[in-house]
Amino acid sequence: MDAAGDRDWLDGGAEVTRAHVTRLFDLAARDPAANDVVDRAAAALAGGSRDRLAGLFRRCAPEVDASGEAGKTYLRWQSALVSKDHASLLAGAPSAELSAKVRELAAGSALRVEVEDHPDYVVVRRAETPAICLVAPLPVAAAYEAMIHELVHASARRSTDLGPDPASFADERAYLMAVVLSPGDEVDAYVTASGARARLDGTTKHLIPALISSFDTTGRLTKPRDAVAEIILAPRPRGLGYADAGLRGSYARDKDDLARLRASRREFLGKLARAKQQELSALDANVGVARHNLAARRTNLGIARQRGDAAEITKLTRQISADERALVELERTVAVVREGVVRLTAEQARAR
Ligand SMILES: [Zn+2]
Numbered sequence: 001m002d003a004a005g006d007r008d009w010l011d012g013g014a015e016v017t018r019a020h021v022t023r024l025f026d027l028a029a030r031d032p033a034a035n036d037v038v039d040r041a042a043a044a045l046a047g048g049s050r051d052r053l054a055g056l057f058r059r060c061a062p063e064v065d066a067s068g069e070a071g072k073t074y075l076r077w078q079s080a081l082v083s084k085d086h087a088s089l090l091a092g093a094p095s096a097e098l099s100a101k102v103r104e105l106a107a108g109s110a111l112r113v114e115v116e117d118h119p120d121y122v123v124v125r126r127a128e129t130p131a132i133c134l135v136a137p138l139p140v141a142a143a144y145e146a147m148i149h150e151l152v153h154a155s156a157r158r159s160t161d162l163g164p165d166p167a168s169f170a171d172e173r174a175y176l177m178a179v180v181l182s183p184g185d186e187v188d189a190y191v192t193a194s195g196a197r198a199r200l201d202g203t204t205k206h207l208i209p210a211l212i213s214s215f216d217t218t219g220r221l222t223k224p225r226d227a228v229a230e231i232i233l234a235p236r237p238r239g240l241g242y243a244d245a246g247l248r249g250s251y252a253r254d255k256d257d258l259a260r261l262r263a264s265r266r267e268f269l270g271k272l273a274r275a276k277q278q279e280l281s282a283l284d285a286n287v288g289v290a291r292h293n294l295a296a297r298r299t300n301l302g303i304a305r306q307r308g309d310a311a312e313i314t315k316l317t318r319q320i321s322a323d324e325r326a327l328v329e330l331e332r333t334v335a336v337v338r339e340g341v342v343r344l345t346a347e348q349a350r351a352r
Pocket residue numbers: 149153185186189
């Protein structure tokens with residue numbers, strides 16, 4: 001990189017414009033791997049438009065400038081649970097009503113919507129379009145590296161409840177290793193961005209000092225990914241200090257968040273099971289009434305036959321076959337609701 005790489009990427013300005021970010025994208029265009037990162041981010045976050053992708057970048061708030069990081073990605077997920085109606089349960093496919101509910105939740109500024117199917121309900125997760133900030137002042141080459149790093153995070157990160165489960169790790173260290181090694185997390189971001197930076201400079205000497213020995217001058221990683229994860233977590237200056245800084249307390253926090261999420265899921269399952277149980281009592285009563293009416297019509301049919309009342313026989317025969325079809329449908333609904341109660345009760349017990 002020539003001396004231009006040392007210039008402040010905002011040219012001393014205070015605001016991030018699309019032109020500033022586009023200049024960083026143009027640097028990436030010279031490096032197929034880095035260009036790929038920009039392309040993938042544009043596809044995932046901006047409908048394929050680099051200009052719209054550039055519009056997602058902001059200048060970082062002072063607290064990020066003070067953190068020692070060169071950028072930050074703000075990505076928010078929301079999730080909602082939607083119970084399935086009878087029509088969806090009977091058909092084994094979403095009814096028009098369920099589809100409309102899911103569409104309603106997906107509407108608005110959602111960038112990505114994922115629908116997770118369960119036998120009795122669906123989980124709808126929606127991601128808002130992320131905001132990405134880069135620090136200023138920062139040399140162009142460092143801003144380029146930070147831009148690649150944040151785009152890796154922004155394109156790949158998933159809802160936290162789908163990440164590693166803190167309760168399944170022996171200790172905080174093991175959990176943090178799994179977190180930074182997750183797709184789109186710190187190992188991916190540092191490996192991708194350091195590689196791009198080494199290729200931009202034609203040397204590794206401007207990389208973050210703790211990472212220099214992990215790359216060759218072509219930006220290729222020369223160590224296992226686990227070793228990079230260790231470096232990211234290790235205290236400064238040997239490492240990047242994430243276990244003491246950015247990820248400090250996240251083990252306990254993520255455990256609490258997940259426990260809260262599970263408690264609300266349990267509550268939803270319990271409510272749904274109780275509602276279905278009540279529905280079952282009403283449906284059972286309806287089945288009783290339907291059977292009683294059917295028996296009465298059959299008796300009447302017998303009488304009509306004795307009388308030889310042809311019109312009455314035709315009318316009752318038609319009514320009886322309609323009643324029989326309705327009863328079959330009602331009994332299927334009862335069976336489906338009853339199965340749901342059993343499943344939900346079992347799932348609620350497992351979710352402890
Ligand atoms: Zn990061």
